[in-house]
Amino acid sequence: MNVDQYIATLPKNIMSGDDVSLPDKTIHRLLNFAKLKSGETFCHLGCGSGYALQIAKQYGAHVCGVDINESRVQEAGRTLGDDADVRVGDVRWCDIPSSDVILFWFADPSITHVMPQRFSKLDDNVRIITIWGPLPGCLPNSVQFPFVLNVTPLRSAPDIKSQIQAVFGVSCISYGTAWEYAERYTKALQPEDAQNDRFLTILQALTIWYSAYSLGVTCEDNIPESVSTYTTIMSRFFGIDFGHYNP
Ligand SMILES: C[S@@+](CC[C@H](N)C(=O)[O-])C[C@H]1O[C@@H](n2cnc3c(N)ncnc32)[C@H](O)[C@@H]1O
Numbered sequence: 373m374n375v376d377q378y379i380a381t382l383p384k385n386i387m388s389g390d391d392v393s394l395p396d397k398t399i400h401r402l403l404n405f406a407k408l409k410s411g412e413t414f415c416h417l418g419c420g421s422g423y424a425l426q427i428a429k430q431y432g433a434h435v436c437g438v439d440i441n442e443s444r445v446q447e448a449g450r451t452l453g454d455d456a457d458v459r460v461g462d463v464r465w466c467d468i469p470s471s472d473v474i475l476f477w478f479a480d481p482s483i484t485h486v487m488p489q490r491f492s493k494l495d496d497n498v499r500i501i502t503i504w505g506p507l508p509g510c511l512p513n514s515v516q517f518p519f520v521l522n523v524t525p526l527r528s529a530p531d532i533k534s535q536i537q538a539v540f541g542v543s544c545i546s547y548g549t550a551w552e553y554a555e556r557y558t559k560a561l562q563p564e565d566a567q568n569d570r571f572l573t574i575l576q577a578l579t580i581w582y583s584a585y586s587l588g589v590t591c592e593d594n595i596p597e598s599v600s601t602y603t604t605i606m607s608r609f610f611g612i613d614f615g616h617y618n619p
Pocket of ligand 1: 417418419420421438439440441444461462463464477478479480481483
């Protein structure tokens, strides 16, 4: 089974991210990274039942959110009270509420690809936080991986290499870099007591490295020994195959 087939066996909501909520510490880290201040407006696109908005309220922020799921929006409205502006809508075409900081955590390309165009119509100096990567085609303003800050007016990236350089701070991806960033990502998104950190880090590091390899942006010209060792472990003990990533 290759890694894409393995991922396809996971429950649908895990892959869509629909039921994934960020741990408290991660929300605090990202709000601090965004330098959210009292009196500013924080808007969560894809806010679900509004958990990140509850935490943002503790910073003295006005909060707003949009989500496609009506029952979650109702729940958010109940917990956040009347002063929160939470609406049902599809982020691809709803009005984006006027805000200082926006959290936009989507991976679905049918959503992410239309957003730079939509965000480019916002006022200047809106801080848009994405998780894991910048907005498609954009050069981030700063990165505290896995959090990425994109400020309007958005800057366009000349090519994938400049995006990689901006996100990973390097001009090519070594397996060491892939591992370090995989670990940061896993730690940021997992609850404190997670038992499967190591497995996810290996899976994520191989995914980063092989993706970089197929784009021709790894530092290594050939598959390094550590990558082939982990690839063999994944294949032999977990039945997950990365071979199809090879160019
Ligand atoms: C972590 S977000 C991202 C999930 C998304 N499927 C993806 O990977 O791009 C999950 C939240 O976004 C909401 N959501 C999914 N698609 C949406 C859309 N097109 N517009 C607004 N909210 C959406 C879900 O109801 C859920 O509360």
